[in-house]
Amino acid sequence: MSKEITSRSSDYSQWYNDLVIKGQLADYSAVRGCMVIKPYGYTLWENMRDVLDKMFKETGHTNAYFPLFVPKSLFEAEEKNAEGFAKECAVVTHYRLKANPDKKGALMVDPEAKLEEELVVRPTSEAIIWNTYKTWIQSYRDLPILVNQWANVVRWEMRTRLFLRTAEFLWQEGHTAHATKEEAVAEAEQMLRVYADFAENYMAVPVIQGVKTPNERFAGAEETYCIEAMMQDGKALQAGTSHFLGQNFAKAFDVKFSDKNNKLDYVWATSWGVSTRLIGGLVMVHSDDEGLVLPPKIAPLQVVIVPIFKGEEQKAKLDEKVKGEILPALKALGISVKYDDNDNNRPGWKFAEYELKGVPVRVAIGMRDLENNVVEVARRDTKEKKQYSLDGLPNALQNLLDDIQQSMFEKAKASRDEHITKVDTWDKFVKVLDDKGGFILAHWDGTAETEEKIKELTKATIRCIPLNNELEEGKDVLTGAPSKQRVLFARAY
Amino acid sequence: MSKEITSRSSDYSQWYNDLVIKGQLADYSAVRGCMVIKPYGYTLWENMRDVLDKMFKETGHTNAYFPLFVPKSLFEAEEKNAEGFAKECAVVTHYRLKANPDKKGALMVDPEAKLEEELVVRPTSEAIIWNTYKTWIQSYRDLPILVNQWANVVRWEMRTRLFLRTAEFLWQEGHTAHATKEEAVAEAEQMLRVYADFAENYMAVPVIQGVKTPNERFAGAEETYCIEAMMQDGKALQAGTSHFLGQNFAKAFDVKFSDKNNKLDYVWATSWGVSTRLIGGLVMVHSDDEGLVLPPKIAPLQVVIVPIFKGEEQKAKLDEKVKGEILPALKALGISVKYDDNDNNRPGWKFAEYELKGVPVRVAIGMRDLENNVVEVARRDTKEKKQYSLDGLPNALQNLLDDIQQSMFEKAKASRDEHITKVDTWDKFVKVLDDKGGFILAHWDGTAETEEKIKELTKATIRCIPLNNELEEGKDVLTGAPSKQRVLFARAY
Numbered sequence: 004m005s006k007e008i009t010s011r012s013s014d015y016s017q018w019y020n021d022l023v024i025k026g027q028l029a030d031y032s033a034v035r036g037c038m039v040i041k042p043y044g045y046t047l048w049e050n051m052r053d054v055l056d057k058m059f060k061e062t063g064h065t066n067a068y069f070p071l072f073v074p075k076s077l078f079e080a081e082e083k084n085a086e087g088f089a090k091e092c093a094v095v096t097h098y099r100l101k102a103n104p105d106k107k108g109a110l111m112v113d114p115e116a117k118l119e120e121e122l123v124v125r126p127t128s129e130a131i132i133w134n135t136y137k138t139w140i141q142s143y144r145d146l147p148i149l150v151n152q153w154a155n156v157v158r159w160e161m162r163t164r165l166f167l168r169t170a171e172f173l174w175q176e177g178h179t180a181h182a183t184k185e186e187a188v189a190e191a192e193q194m195l196r197v198y199a200d201f202a203e204n205y206m207a208v209p210v211i212q213g214v215k216t217p218n219e220r221f222a223g224a225e226e227t228y229c230i231e232a233m234m235q236d237g238k239a240l241q242a243g244t245s246h247f248l249g250q251n252f253a254k255a256f257d258v259k260f261s262d263k264n265n266k267l268d269y270v271w272a273t274s275w276g277v278s279t280r281l282i283g284g285l286v287m288v289h290s291d292d293e294g295l296v297l298p299p300k301i302a303p304l305q306v307v308i309v310p311i312f313k314g315e316e317q318k319a320k321l322d323e324k325v326k327g328e329i330l331p332a333l334k335a336l337g338i339s340v341k342y343d344d345n346d347n348n349r350p351g352w353k354f355a356e357y358e359l360k361g362v363p364v365r366v367a368i369g370m371r372d373l374e375n376n377v378v379e380v381a382r383r384d385t386k387e388k389k390q391y392s393l394d395g396l397p398n399a400l401q402n403l404l405d406d407i408q409q410s411m412f413e414k415a416k417a418s419r420d421e422h423i424t425k426v427d428t429w430d431k432f433v434k435v436l437d438d439k440g441g442f443i444l445a446h447w448d449g450t451a452e453t454e455e456k457i458k459e460l461t462k463a464t465i466r467c468i469p470l471n472n473e474l475e476e477g478k479d480v481l482t483g484a485p486s487k488q489r490v491l492f493a494r495a496y
Numbered sequence: 497m498s499k500e501i502t503s504r505s506s507d508y509s510q511w512y513n514d515l516v517i518k519g520q521l522a523d524y525s526a527v528r529g530c531m532v533i534k535p536y537g538y539t540l541w542e543n544m545r546d547v548l549d550k551m552f553k554e555t556g557h558t559n560a561y562f563p564l565f566v567p568k569s570l571f572e573a574e575e576k577n578a579e580g581f582a583k584e585c586a587v588v589t590h591y592r593l594k595a596n597p598d599k600k601g602a603l604m605v606d607p608e609a610k611l612e613e614e615l616v617v618r619p620t621s622e623a624i625i626w627n628t629y630k631t632w633i634q635s636y637r638d639l640p641i642l643v644n645q646w647a648n649v650v651r652w653e654m655r656t657r658l659f660l661r662t663a664e665f666l667w668q669e670g671h672t673a674h675a676t677k678e679e680a681v682a683e684a685e686q687m688l689r690v691y692a693d694f695a696e697n698y699m700a701v702p703v704i705q706g707v708k709t710p711n712e713r714f715a716g717a718e719e720t721y722c723i724e725a726m727m728q729d730g731k732a733l734q735a736g737t738s739h740f741l742g743q744n745f746a747k748a749f750d751v752k753f754s755d756k757n758n759k760l761d762y763v764w765a766t767s768w769g770v771s772t773r774l775i776g777g778l779v780m781v782h783s784d785d786e787g788l789v790l791p792p793k794i795a796p797l798q799v800v801i802v803p804i805f806k807g808e809e810q811k812a813k814l815d816e817k818v819k820g821e822i823l824p825a826l827k828a829l830g831i832s833v834k835y836d837d838n839d840n841n842r843p844g845w846k847f848a849e850y851e852l853k854g855v856p857v858r859v860a861i862g863m864r865d866l867e868n869n870v871v872e873v874a875r876r877d878t879k880e881k882k883q884y885s886l887d888g889l890p891n892a893l894q895n896l897l898d899d900i901q902q903s904m905f906e907k908a909k910a911s912r913d914e915h916i917t918k919v920d921t922w923d924k925f926v927k928v929l930d931d932k933g934g935f936i937l938a939h940w941d942g943t944a945e946t947e948e949k950i951k952e953l954t955k956a957t958i959r960c961i962p963l964n965n966e967l968e969e970g971k972d973v974l975t976g977a978p979s980k981q982r983v984l985f986a987r988a989y
Contacts, residue, residue: 030628042560067537070527070532079602090592093591100614100616102582109572110582112589131525
């Protein structure tokens with residue numbers, strides 16, 4: 004099975020697709036640019052969602068649900084936001100199909116069922132939500148509003164890739180409303196920290212926190228905070244964004260509140276989101292030429308146990324030990340575990356299958372193991388195999404899972420750090436980008452023109468201006484104009 | 497606050513809307529027929545979803561996610577299904593908006609961005625899912641497939657009501673594939689039992705399990721199983737359906753499998769779903785003229801504690817007791833509890849507010865209570881108030897919550913049973929329907945014509961033929977033609 008996977012070195016992009024499809028995470032669908040998230044991939048998403056949801060609730064947010072459709076007149080209201088998304092939105096124009104008189108069994112749009120006003124399938128929900136908040140907010144007592152939504156959104160991308168860029172994707176979008184600018188900025192920054200915490204401590208993906216340049220901001224935002232991750236091929240991936248929206252949406256939808264002195268002012272806003280795109284990043288950071296490598300804290304399955312036996316009698320003895328003792332003990336520790344005693348497949352086939360699917364720990368147990376009171380334990384990340392005593396196995400496996408989680412993060416961090424290069428000349432900028440890729444820390448003169456020029460010349464964009472960036476006098480890497488700080492360039496997904 | 501609610505006797509329908517809106521469950525939106533599910537209502541849905549999701553997983557199902565859009569050619573493939581939903585589906589025809597040259601700031605559909613094939617926003621997902629299963633299924637070893645999806649769907653209903661009938665709603669849809677008819681039928685029946693268990697033991701809503709007549713079947717099903725509930729106004733509500741789909745979708749999408757003898761056959765299917773509509777039923781079964789009454793097992797908030805005090809010093813003493821002792825003890829038992837010490841509102845206002853929102857248990861605590869080591873406990877369902885000792889309060893409240901759950905079910909069941917009438921003459925059929933409503937158990941001759949005629953004359957439909965129905969010779973209540981069993985008629989939502 005693993006032989007069917009393209010290696011990273013021969014074709015990174017095909018390797019990625021192989022892993023996603025053969026690793027059973029997702030597949031193409033009959034709808035252009037939309038994917039099917041398969042049970043194994045969806046369980047991974049559920050695990051990620053559950054952790055994030057808990058983090059959101061612990062920071063005071065609750066979930067709600069707003070309509071899928073945005074009437075065109077609302078979609079237009081915030082001009083920059085509308086401009087940003089108009090080019091790639093799915094539009095509902097009719098509400099009925101009818102029999103096609105020219106073709107038996109076929110249907111056609113019923114021209115008599117044309118909507119008076121077109122409906123945009125939400126690419127993001129600021130418009131429909133702020134139109135609703137208008138009715139929820141009168142006074143400072145109604146603030147803050149701290150709401151999140153788990154939903155599907157649609158952006159009609161021309162070039163799509165499974166998880167990384169799909170026409171429909173799943174995400175969460177937080178939309179908060181505040182009485183003061185300071186409070187809104189603090190919220191946007193808090194949610195960025197939540198995202199960084201999640202990426203690093205659950206996905207084992209190290210990230211750089213920063214702010215986007217005006218060019219790269221979310222359409223309608225005053226400031227876009229982001230976390231940026233580094234893939235194994237030296238390209239960056241934006242893994243999450245948190246926006247300070249100022250009073251832009253409050254003004255577009257006329258949402259005012261009276262403060263303690265009865266003075267009216269527009270409400271301050273944030274929005275923040277992460278999506279199924281994270282799964283694409285997760286795959287590209289950790290996996291290898293044999294398949295997926297998934298961090299234990301969010302893996303759909305943490306431990307798989309494969310019995311090795313001949314005949315029913317041996318099987319019965321192994322069953323007794325595994326079903327009677329090992330499984331209940333692991334489950335009692337909250338470890339997700341599967342005993343794969345399906346006898347349609349041989350152990351070797353199973354080993355390859357779970358390697359491909361990135362299950363963090365594989366336990367093999369045969370008759371001799373049983374006699375010796377041991378099992379063979381293989382960890383997916385390092386491929387190391389070791390005998391473990393059956394005594395104290397559950398706790399030992401729990402420790403091993405913790406160990407794998409930690410060591411996957413450290414490995415990814417070392418690789419990421421190795422992919423950050425300080426560059427001071429244009430020649431070197433181009434050379435590093437082509438030879439090795441990664442993040443390039445270089446001086447920038449702060450103009451949109453230079454940023455655009457560098458993008459045209461190299462396809463590298465400014466990923467972010469890191470938070471708490473050190474100020475340092477220097478000269479722009481392309482123009483030589485004076486610069487006050489280095490920013491983070493990279494080619495990106 | 498409670499005075500603003502219309503009473504059931506003066507206008508049942510307005511009472512329902514008042515509860516949903518003033519009870520903070522949901523609100524109208526700017527999109528025709530679509531609602532906003534507010535945080536309080538969404539938390540209720542989350543609680544329901546979590547219980548159902550656990551039940552689905554315990555019966556071997558996993559979640560996945562399929563595209564929102566169904567290409568028209570797939571939508572057409574299963575003829576009856578297509579015919580059933582064509583009349584009410586939202587259709588995406590374009591993938592871009594552009595600036596409207598005639599109106600500054602306005603957008604218009606870009607005629608150059610017309611889709612080659614229209615996309616239907618899923619009203620249900622059999623088509624897109626069976627088109628996918630085609631690629632998942634080759635052999636009996638790939639079966640069964642036991643997949644569920646939590647998703648939004650759109651049905652362009654002309655007359656909408658919050659929760660009960662909305663253009664967009666949230667639901668789950670299970671879609672399973674099997675090697676044999678028997679297994680598929682058993683699956684459809686199993687899921688009906690899961691729904692009945694959920695309705696009765698979590699929502700405290702008694703239901704009658706049955707099968708639909710051919711007229712009332714899901715479009716594309718061979719058999720539709722359903723659970724039917726009775727509202728306080730004597731109208732029935734279909735609360736969940738589970739369909740045995742035969743080989744209809746397998747044939748439409750050419751999904752075959754080879755069995756153990758290498759013989760090819762079409763795959764057998766089921767689908768089953770419940771939706772946010774359940775919330776409408778929940779409201780109508782239990783609530784009263786003062787507001788919502790929610791069953792403890794799924795209530796967004798189970799216990800609210802209201803302090804009664806004058807001045808900071810008293811507040812500090814109550815805080816110490818409540819925050820220091822009571823809250824942690826209740827939370828340790830898994831009880832969801834809020835201490836409402838907001839001093840913008842007086843206790844009387846809070847009492848009315850939580851009554852309106854249907855919080856099962858309200859605890860009031862003042863200085864004298866503190867001295868006497870007691871609190872005042874009010875249960876929402878019976879409005880009974882009682883002093884409870886602070887000693888052992890957490891366990892006492894846990895027992896009270898269990899008691900409320902049980903007694904809500906019993907009350908609803910008594911009311912439902914009281915709304916079942918055996919009727920043998922047409923005069924009485926009409927009279928019972930008009931005077932009291934409810935379920936009518938009457939003989940039916942088994943023809944679609946009679947069923948239609950009764951519907952025309954009275955608006956009553958056959959809700960179901962109850963499972964394990966007793967056979968009994970009789971005469972059709974309208975036509976006098978011979979009948980073998982009574983069926984369940986009612987006017988319905």
